[in-house]
Amino acid sequence: MCQKPTILFFDSGVGGFSVYREVKALLPDNQYLYCFDNGGFPYSEKSEQIITERTLAICRKIDKDYPLDLIVIACNTASTVVLPALREAFNIPIVGTVPAIKPAAEISQTKHIGLLATKGTVKRQYVNDLIQNYASHCVVEKLGSTVLAEIAEQKLRGSSVDLLALNEELKVWRDIDDLDTVILGCTHFPLIKDEIQICLPQVKYFIDPGKAIALRVKKLLENVQVRPIKETKNLIFCTQNFKYELVFQQALSLWGFNELRVLTGIGE
Incomplete structure (x- = not known):
């Protein structure tokens, strides 16, 4: 064998x-x-x-x-x-x-997309280059969060997700009505995708590279x-x-x- x-x-x-x-x-x-x-x-x-x-x-x-x-x-x-x-x-x-910026830019209908990642990822020049190369025709919101990764860790250990804390982290995007696509730019975030969707009901597409x-x-x-x-x-x-x-x-x-x-x- x-x-x-x-x-x-x-x-x-x-x-x-x-x-x-x-x-x-x-x-x-x-x-x-x-x-x-x-x-x-x-x-x-x-x-x-x-x-x-x-x-x-x-x-x-x-x-x-x-x-x-x-x-x-x-x-x-x-x-x-x-x-x-x-x-x-x-x-x-x-x-x-790496954050799936290219497919997000392609699928978005409003061309207003969000990059949800860690604080370290959103500040890297590598990410800025991806946005410039593949999403220069889009408005790209960037949100870096350590709290979301910690919430995902807790969920995988069997704890319930703190929706209040999650909503607090995401509230800056809550009223962006034409934000239709969000890139899950941290591998933790697909683990809490359903809960993120609750906090951002206007988003149609969540993109991850798995x-x-x-x-x-x-x-x-x-x-x-x-x-x-x-x-x-x-x-x-x-x-x-x-x-x-x-x-x-x-x-x-x-x-x-x-x-x-x-x-x-x-x-x-």
Whole structure:
């Protein structure tokens, strides 16, 4: 039996699950690893240097013990910073996650669109370039929020979504009647898309890159030479122990994972 490729999804938190689930739905039989750097969460509050150093250290540490065939940086903030360094460090495909500005500009009827992302993502020149290249004919509202990522983390741990806090974060867009398209520019945000829709009822289209990333991964794996690996479990890694760890472990099987492990030695 041919060994399946080993794919690592990396994010500062669990938002990358929104990308992982799309890839796994398309390619159910691969080996999947997921790492959330909760020791560095949220990345939107970190410098570019720290984000790059932590991402490189974590990916190298996992690759040493679990030879990787492809890495998905399932984090918009990290993707705007670390992709060149990762591609220099690894000889395997590296897939980033960037705000889906081009498809949003194409689908919007009013040409008034919103980019909902983290504070780190909305201020990157990379994002400004995407807007200039693909949405210069649109009015683009930008809203950076750390609170929404935290709300999504809480939902995935089984807590109810605080709609009052969510509405407070989004209220600046509430009265923009012709805002018909919103880009979910953080991988956490698709996890609370239904709740965001309640707060922004005028929005017709919510755009995220999950399905497009899944198709990209499938294409790249066609030319990958699968590296031998001793352990074939689907594993989740974190970078420090956390309060809800036991509850989280009990829910792992629902996402297709076998075990949670803590990576040690990842410095600030």
